[in-house]
Amino acid sequence: MKVAYFPGCTLKTKAKELDRYARKCAEILDVSLEEVEDWQCCGGVFTTSRDEVATKLSSVRALSAAKKNNNVLVTVCSACHNVIKQTNYAMQNDAEFAQRVNNYLGKGEEYDGTTEILHYLELLRDKVGYDNVAKKVINSLAGKKVAAYYGCLLLRPNSVMHTDDPENPTIMEDLIRALGAEPVIYSERNECCGGYITLENPEFSALRSHKVTESAYNSGADLIVTACPLCKYNLEKNGSPIPVVYFTELMAEAFGVKEDANA
Amino acid sequence: MQKITRENLINKAIELLDNGTVSRVLGWKIGEFAYDVTPAVFTTKEDLQKDFIFDDFCNANFSKYLIAETRKAEEKVLVFLKPCDTYSFNQLLTEHRFSREKVYAVGIPCEGMLDIGKIKALAGEGIIDVIPGEGSITVKNLYEEEKTLAYGDVLTERCLSCKSKKHVVYDELMGEEGDVIDSNRFDEVEKIEKMSADERFAFWQSQLSKCIRCNACRDICPACTCEKCVFDNPKSSVNNKAISDSFEEKMFHIIRAFHVAGRCTDCGECSRVCPQGIPLHLLNRKFIKDINSFYGDYQAGQEEGSRAPLINYTFDDLEPGEAVGRGV
């Protein structure tokens, strides 16, 4: 299976593990991730206003570029995923917006909204299948209690994202199970870590992050997994009592391709 | 892609006759001229081999013929359906006009049929043969002249704005399946919509005043399958075959279009058979376009059993007053 792949800025710098292991695991699962040529930053956050056009062009270009690869664009960073998916939704459902975007794009570059945008987790669940993921496990993670941390961007707004039930998601828990570990359900897993507020008001994001890590810890987790570099940063910086890793790292560990010491 | 030929179809028909699947074959028969193809019912191998034809003039949509044909005998009848014909086929099934069990439908691909009117206009009269080639046709006439015409220039109007190469129903498909096409079929309707009221009136007046009320449009139409047409029925108070100066023919065509609204599959047969060259399909397409924009996309015949828009409603449909004056 060949799909277009949008890594995003952070994955090239601060979140290299997320990217590296996403690629390694994909290889094992026989998925070819074709990195979009000359991709640009997704914008980091989706501006919901209909008259914000220029800030969404880079996402549209990435979507358009996926045409070469089965019209499927895969992301792994939750933030990139959210921005690109919401942009795609606007292109499909807001004709006025779509027209304005296409006016910006060059002739022949117009984008019609037909690309399917998948998060890496959705790729695993819907295209690869968790059964097939389980088959590749070499080091079972049995005995590990893992708390999945979704945050906001992977799930909301649900009317656009449709990743899973936004209040009781299972997409990460099912992966954890497929890898042999035991998922821990805790109530703060879909609440915000504070996000970019950390820049201006670090105390507030510390408060949010505490709530999340405490909730996971009190539910008996040994480890938190996430798909978002900013979530990971916030949780770690604010003193998580348990390690926080990317879900791709957990997978790599189970697949036996994790490099020691780095994590 | 394997091209479907006359031989393929004859062989298929003979096979189905021989193994008892069907007792009759609805097919095309050669007429006086090469381009003059008429529908016919074949019952024997010999007849098929002698008269059955399949070429670029096999326009006729057989769906309508099945109503009468299936009533004639208990055994199945074989019918060859182009993609556009399958929509009519489905629509008639939706309306219970014939029994599905009595038909064996074979889908055949279609690359578009030719318009002899256009050929004559380009190549002159006296045509004796039309030979298909790659992307063009060669026309031979009585005077032993030959002329090569581009395919695109001689396709029928309806094929130029073909909506689908996909068969929506069949028992067996010959050749490869095509796709629904994103067609430009509403462009002409839009053009008329954009005219002023006076221009529109003048346009239709000039077109419809050509009508000689021959009823060919009605008789060919696969949606006009009424046991008795209101225009032939003295009790309807609108029966009238004569035409008059200004309105009679409009009444006929409006009512006819209204009667098939939501049921018309846009097969284009009405315009094809009109001896006066009236673009009657533009009336039907107007209804289709309106239905799509008022009530959501609907394609009659796409799905057997679907509920036509005129026998359906929602609580928040648009008001008749909102239906008019839309950007005109």
Added chain:
Amino acid sequence: MSINSEYKPKIVAFCCNWCSYAGADLAGSNRLAYPENVKIIRVPCSCRVNPMFILRAFQRGADGVILCGCHPGDCHYTSGNYYTRRRMALLFSMLEYLGIEKERTRVEWVSAAEGAKFAATMNDFTQTVAALGENKRLEDLRCKR
């Protein structure tokens, strides 16, 4: 209010028995005048009105045709006027497409309590049609006296 100009358009009004015909009666009971050009034909429900009737009226020289029924949701037969709404939307759009003045046809929902609305509607419709002048585009010349 009545139209005092010489030209008096012919108006045919189809009214459903349960709402609009009763609304017209109420207008009468309250002595709310509307032009005599308006002649009402009673039908059980607006959905009884066949597009053919409307074309027939035009053909025979009507200058305007108005169809009145219960408000959507209030149909005596629960759903009749919903069908009317679709049929007339398509018919009117088609007439407009053929170049016929869109003001000559109208659908109005008038309840049994809306006598005043009935009269006002008829006054307005008559004025609108009168302003258009005679219905030349739809009339069958043979039927003229």
Added chain:
Amino acid sequence: MHNKNDNVRSEIIRRSGVNPVKCMRCGKCTATCPAFDTMEYHPHQFVYMVESGDIEPLMNSNSLYQCLTCFACVDRCPRGVEPAKLVEAVRLEVIRKQGANHMKPDSIPAMVEEDLPQQAIVSALRKYHK
């Protein structure tokens, strides 16, 4: 009161695509908001005040910059009102004015920590700066 700021009001409604009239004032948005404690005006107040045209106070409030854009209010609203989009639309009304940026690029280096993913910087800039 309803006519004051009518232009701003309709501009905000158009830009956000939110129809505040749909709000039935249940307060679930405010109940669910993780940034409640740092906000002067809460999500339900944004909806109500935009609806009634009382937008000045919102534009002058720091609450505009406390919304996390976590979309919890959007997802949990029983009427589909989408308060977060209104907050964004009001914020744009402010920061699109010349010199009204809430965060300036030169002030960023002081805030940045070694490990901070640039995602945070880009996002904040997108939210606070035009």
Added chain:
Amino acid sequence: MQRIGVFVCWCGSNIAGTVDVKAVAEALRSEPGVVFSTDYQYMCSQAGQEIIKEAIKEHKLTGVVVCSCSPRMHEATFRKTAQAAGLNPYMVEIANIREQCSWIHKDMETGTQKAIILGRAAVAKVNLNAPLIPGQTPVTKRALVIGGGIAGIQTALDIAEAGFPVDIVEKKPTIGGKMAQIDKTFPTLDCAACILTPKMVDVAQNENIRIFSYSEVQEVKGFVGNFNVKIKKKARFVKEDVCTGCGICTEKCPQKKVPNEFNLGMDNRRAVYIPFAQAVPKVATIDADYCTMLKTGKCGLCAKVCTAGAIDYTQKDEIIEEQYGAIVAATGFNPISLDKFDEYAYNQSKDVITSLEFERLTNAAGPTAGKLLRPSDGKHPHTIVFVQCVGSRCAACADKGKEYCSKICCMYTAKHAMLTRDKYPDTDVYVFYIDVRTPGKNFDEFYRRAVEEYGVHYIKGMVGKVSPQGDKLMVQASDLLANKQLHIEADLVVLAAAIEPDKSARSIATMLTASMDTNDFFTEAHPKLRPVESPTAGVFLSGTCQGPKDIPETVSQASAAAAKVIGLLAKDKLTSNPCVAHADELMCNGCSSCANVCPYGAISYIDKEFRMPNRTTAIRRVASVNPAVCQGCGACTVACPSGAMDLNGFESAQIIAEVDAICR
């Protein structure tokens, strides 16, 4: 050719004031078909009617046109007059020259001219009138009630009381419905069982009532007065007439791990069970999904202990066919699934429950024997949070909640809160509300008592999230009046889930050809004036299948439906309006367009043999209108492309004749 008489009424000066009646009579005399024309001061008076009768006889009239007031006023009068003179009443037409002419025009000339045209149109129509004879159909004097909840019970009892036999079909093993699960009723706080179970016993003992429990309606054919219904009696593997309901089998059955649906799965029952002590019929039922004997052929313990010998493992489903004159839908409601509302953690914590589960937890016959204990650990909860409008008034997306107000939640929540505070004064009770809706006798007083006397904390605001933490539930909510966000550490959270029609309602509506709204509630024939009748003749509505309602409202509607049924069954024959549609079989295409638009399901199709050219025949599908069901709207006549469908009394040709007469 008709022989038409025209009668122009003066209506005193009401008409004659602005219409020259003599001129009208004179002008209409020369219309085609008119053989007699006259005028009179008051046509509707005794003397006026005599003039019409005499003219009918003397001039051998075949049709009558009365130019008078609105037909809505005196059409019936003049039809009776004609009938008395031996003329078919449907040969009379009225020209409305009062309301639609004399009263709105001031000028004699104008009024007279218009009256002549209106009269002309009426004459043109009568020329095409045909005598119509109302159809008559016999009535089967038996009613069917679908659903055995309080609505069905009340309807059945009232019908039976009037002397007509009634059958109740209930899909569960016992009648009683939701009310049997409820503990107390608002606003009086009577015990639900104490007022319901005597009624259930009445049903069981009433000679006119048969109960088909554990049964479902499978097929409905026919029409008003003559329904033919197939009822599937599901195998319960217990002979109903032999079982004494002693309950010994339900104590001895070794299969103990069956979720007890009566207690909403909060405890277990056996594979053979009687839902509750007061069940009617009090007969055991074997649950084939769990019974070891039925699944593996090994066990048979219940048969061994049954002294009556009622157990029958070989029992099969049975189909019963019965005729009915009227059918009442009383299919009831259920709380919606809360899967899509997991911000309240219903799927994540046992201590987040629905209000109906709360009823069972406080019911003496419930899983905790009436003690309010937490499902998770059996401890007494000290802080309880009630959340209103969970899924009600929810318009965000179609697959989530319901856009309507469920109507009963405000009151039962007040009841729950009040009862909790009454029994356990040490418990803190919070109710989060959007609005408190209490229209009803003594309802608002009841709610205020909960606040003022029982100290329930009512907070205007909504809960945003419930987070299970340890053995507590952290409730995050808004207090809109204080403009605060609250964080309450609760022990139990009770969700007032929206209610929706029972899932079986749609298939039953389809069988009955009764219409439903987008929420699957049955629609009524008229929302104000015919609230307990379905638009489909002979089908009546009882209880929550028509819309959310509480018990008193349900019972009054149930009795109203019964009154309608009794009115129908009391007739020996049904006379139907003859102005109905009819299909010309020769022209009918059998395309189903007419049946698709018919709001009453009056049209069916038959295969009929027709002569074809050359002495052949062909079978065609043609429409057939049931005149007893058709209401005469005419929707089908326009849907019909061939014009095969026409409407008596309003034939296309008649309407066209009127159009022509007006436009002449």
